[in-house]
Amino acid sequence: MRGLPHSALRITRASHVSRATLPSLTYTASRTFVTTTQRPAPAQSGRAPPNPPPSDIADAATAFLGTKKRLPEFSLTDKVVLVSGAARGLGLTQAEALLEAGATVYALDRLPELSPDFHTIASRAEKELGTSLYYRQVDVRDVVNLNKIVTDIAEKHGRLDGLIAAAGIQQETTALEYTAEDANRMFEINITGVFMTSQAAAKQMIRFGKGGSIVMIASMSGTVANRGLICPAYNASKAGVIQLARNLASEWGEYNIRVNTISPGYIITAMVEELFKKFPERREAWPKQNMLGRLSGPREYRGAGVFLISDASSFMTGSDLRMDGGHSAW
Numbered sequence: 001m002r003g004l005p006h007s008a009l010r011i012t013r014a015s016h017v018s019r020a021t022l023p024s025l026t027y028t029a030s031r032t033f034v035t036t037t038q039r040p041a042p043a044q045s046g047r048a049p050p051n052p053p054p055s056d057i058a059d060a061a062t063a064f065l066g067t068k069k070r071l072p073e074f075s076l077t078d079k080v081v082l083v084s085g086a087a088r089g090l091g092l093t094q095a096e097a098l099l100e101a102g103a104t105v106y107a108l109d110r111l112p113e114l115s116p117d118f119h120t121i122a123s124r125a126e127k128e129l130g131t132s133l134y135y136r137q138v139d140v141r142d143v144v145n146l147n148k149i150v151t152d153i154a155e156k157h158g159r160l161d162g163l164i165a166a167a168g169i170q171q172e173t174t175a176l177e178y179t180a181e182d183a184n185r186m187f188e189i190n191i192t193g194v195f196m197t198s199q200a201a202a203k204q205m206i207r208f209g210k211g212g213s214i215v216m217i218a219s220m221s222g223t224v225a226n227r228g229l230i231c232p233a234y235n236a237s238k239a240g241v242i243q244l245a246r247n248l249a250s251e252w253g254e255y256n257i258r259v260n261t262i263s264p265g266y267i268i269t270a271m272v273e274e275l276f277k278k279f280p281e282r283r284e285a286w287p288k289q290n291m292l293g294r295l296s297g298p299r300e301y302r303g304a305g306v307f308l309i310s311d312a313s314s315f316m317t318g319s320d321l322r323m324d325g326g327h328s329a330w
């Protein structure tokens with residue numbers, strides 16, 4: 001894993017969000033609307049958290065979200081979580097959030113090469129967070145290998161607590177031009193791949209009897225047809241993921257395994273930046289299609305991933321968490 005070339009990885013940062021330059025309306029404290037050229041993502045607070053009370057200091061090293069008295073249901077300490085598609089992009093951002101919440105994280109992806117960001121996060125996990133990020137190279141279509149890897153991980157730790165299934169592909173082709181081969185590949189990775197990864201994880205969760213939480217990355221495109229983005233098979237695949245989650249939730253609830261989806265809106269990743277170079281009008285048009293007047297960054301889904309994997313969502317299953325800036329609410 002270490003010392004591999006970095007060329008194949010596209011890592012995105014929240015700072016991309018501030019590139020939105022569309023004029024937009026902002027509601028000010030004086031209750032008037034003003035025109036601004038840019039609407040920033042929520043700012044990080046400069047205020048440091050207070051020190052934990054002395055009685056909790058002993059626990060601070062293992063309570064990664066503060067202390068046992070501060071939202072302990074979000075803590076993932078001692079939990080083992082898989083993230084597919086985590087060599088880069090949204091999956092890697094989710095992996096870092098889980099590490100910050102205290103989990104041991106295994107990234108599963110087909111890429112042979114890892115980015116500097118992956119190594120930076122793995123190093124941060126060891127040195128700063130007291131936990132670990134591992135990589136296992138696997139194509140989610142290789143069901144035999146997938147099951148072997150997931151079984152080995154669960155046996156090593158004596159448990160498996162969570163999965164975020166983020167591996168997926170996208171293809172823009174009109175419905176009249178789509179080939180059966182391309183459509184089958186889309187469904188094989190985006191639906192069957194998510195299904196088989198979830199199945200492999202659920203088998204181990206059932207085996208070790210501790211329940212678990214499975215989160216599938218769907219999309220707002222599983223609920224609506226995107227205006228000006230022609231990808232019929234992708235949208236059908238994400239609708240399939242949303243329905244799959246409901247069915248798996250209904251079958252696995254008896255094992256205390258929860259299954260939910262996150263449906264993001266447009267996320268500014270390197271892939272989307274490339275699209276903007278090819279179709280510059282989309283940089284202007286897409287932000288206008290939601291209620292916040294901007295596109296999202298991968299970091300804006302961190303809290304949702306930790307929420308759904310952790311006990312903070314213990315009574316939530318069979319649900320879709322749509323986070324699209326209001327895109328599909330119009």
Ligand SMILES: NC(=O)c1ccc[n+]([C@@H]2O[C@H](COP(=O)([O-])OP(=O)(O)OC[C@H]3O[C@@H](n4cnc5c(N)ncnc54)[C@H](O)[C@@H]3O)[C@@H](O)[C@H]2O)c1
Nearest residue numbers: 085087088089090109110139140166167168219264266267
């Ligand atoms: N970028 C967006 O605007 C957006 C919006 C909504 C949903 N999503 C979804 O979020 C997820 C992550 O997307 P992203 O933007 O980070 O894209 P990305 O291409 O950067 O990341 C996807 C990852 O999945 C991996 N992958 C693809 N096929 C695989 C396979 N067969 N086996 C194993 N790994 C495989 C890739 O190698 C890659 O690392 C996807 O499911 C995508 O559909 C993205």
